[in-house]
Amino acid sequence: MIVDIDKDLCTGCRECSKVCPVDAIEGEQGKPQQINVDKCIICGQCVQVCKSYASIIDESIEFVDNIKNQRKIPSIIKEPMFAAYNKCDVEKVKKALQDPNIFTVVQCAPAVRVALSEDFGYNLGELTPGKMAAALKALKFDRVYDTNFAADLTIMEEGTELIKRITEQENLPMFTSCCPAWVKFMEDNYPELTNHLSSCKSPQQMAGVVFKTYGAKINNIDPSQIFSISIMPCTCKKFECDREEMNSSGYKDVDVVLxxxxxAYLIKDMDIDFKNLKETKFETPLGEYSGAGTIFGVTGGVMEAAIRTGYELITKKSIPSVDVIEVRGTEGFREKQIKVGDLNLKVGVVTGLKNVIPVLEKLKAGNLELDFIEVMTCPVGCVSGGGQPKLLLEEYRLEAYENRIKSTYSHDQNLPTRKSHENLEIQKMYNEYLGEPLGEKSHHLLHTKYCIKKELVK
Known part of the structure; x- marks a missing residue:
């Protein structure tokens, strides 16, 4: 299991059940809890809030070390071992890094750069993309690229797909598909509505495909030698990379997710002094990104990035304001109407998965008149993902979320390019390799189909 609860450590406080968006955590108050795997969407929010733990103060060092060993967590890590946890793949990555016959490629999601430093004593939400890139290079990855590049690529495909659907008035509203926990929820519970999901793969998976196709060409490397690692704020990304359809490169597109x-475990285990690293940049051409790519990490960010590009693709004019503040915010569900030339684009943003159920029920009843809907499972988007640094005191949670959001928008505002379609490296890749958005090659490599449980279609 990717996410699990250790019954020997669980005290039955049921704090995890309060944050589970699908009521997958079962058990009586005061007794060990368990996860119903048929309901679980692997979002990892239970891992974030769990307070039951084993420490060397209450237990023996041997007891804690044994748990660490079972979970494959490096022995150097001194934090308590909590009851709710996700599987650790650090050893897989270390093994790949140590193999001279493997060409390692790493990508880093937008939300990681506003949270990683918290595990090294920095202020909550401090933005450190330069140190993060430096740390990845110090770990000796052969190429240090960025998921933000693929976020820009996603907008090119998703924006084009949305325009096509609106033009043809087919399968509207279109829902975003970059959150794997949301996609899993849709497949498991509303299979009859999966045709409303964008067919675009997530940025993680698009990057994985690009690394083993176009990236293999520009690096002159046999794709069979490429080991692709992604760094994500999300535990469900581990599930997503293992989906059997995620192999359009001819290989497993993303080999492992951390x-x-x-x-942070890996950096500490390899004895890298994060604080004293000299800042550096991600490598090109697959590491260049726009501000639109980086705001994927916050709720409303995918929608805003899509509007920045969609407006200009439709009208052939510059968008009046690159900051589409109408779709920003953190409330559960918000509907807005955006003027795009002669088109009144009707959009919705869902923050937190529990808030999507009424939206889906309205769609089933034929009472939802929207064109495009963004859905994020976690409380305020990816910056609050289940794989982010754990916040041990509850009073820090709101501050961390607010600071991570603020840092994300600050990063966007300070980047020289703020629209996905103006990313010159994206333009170059289409010219040299992909052809055009939603074209034959890009559709084969960058789009997917959805799975539904057999018992739901009987």
């Missing part, structure tokens, strides 16, 4: 916390 959470933000696991990257």
């Amino acid at each position: 959470t933000t916390r696991e990257l």
Whole structure:
């Protein structure tokens, strides 16, 4: 299991059940809890809030070390071992890094750069993309790229797909598909509505495909030698990379996922002094990104990035304001109407998965008149993902979320390019390799189909 609860450590406080968006955590108050795997969407919010733990103060060092060993967490890590946890893949990555016959490529999600530093004593939400890139290079990855590049790529495909659907008035509203926990929820519970999901793969998976196709060409490397690692704020990304359809490169597109916390484990285990690293940049051409790519990490960010590009693709004019503040915010569900030339684009943003159920029920009843809907499972988007640094005191949670959001928008505002379609490296890749958005090659490599449980279609 990717996410699990250790019954020997669980005190039955049921704090995890309060944050589970699908009521997958079962058990009586005061007794060990368990996860119903048929309901679980692997979002990892239970891992974030769990307070039951084993420490060397209450237990023996041997007891804690044994748990660490079972979970494959590096022995150097001194934090308590909590009851709710996600599987750790640090050893897999270390093994790949040590193999001279493997070409390691790493990508880093937008939300990681506003949280990783918290595990090294920095202020909550401090933005450190330069140190993060430096740490990845110090770990000796062969190429240090960025998921933000693929976020820009996602907007090119998703924006084009949305325009096509609106033009043809087909399968509207279109829902975003970059959150794997949301996609899993849709497949498991509303299979009859999966045709409303964008067919775009998530930025993580698009990056994985690009690394083993276009990236293999520009690096002159046999794709069979490439080992692709992604650093994500999300535990469900581990599930997503293992989906059997995620192999359009001809290989497994993403080989292994580390959470933000696991990257911190790896940096500490390899004795890298994060604070004293000299800042550096991600490598090009697959590491260049726009501000639109980086705001994928906050709720409303995918919608805003899509509007920045969609407006200009439709009208052939510059968007009046690149900051689409109408779709920002953190409330559960918000509907807005955006003027795009002669089109009144009707959009919705869902923050927190529990808030999507009424939206889906309205769609089933034929009472939902929207064109495009963004859905994020976690409380305020990916910056609050289940794989982010753990917040041990509850009073820090709101501050951390607010600071991570603020840092994300600050990063966007300070980047020289703020629209996905103006990313010159994206333009170059289409010209040299992909052709055009939603074209034959890009559709084959960057789009997917959805799975539904057999018992739901009987």
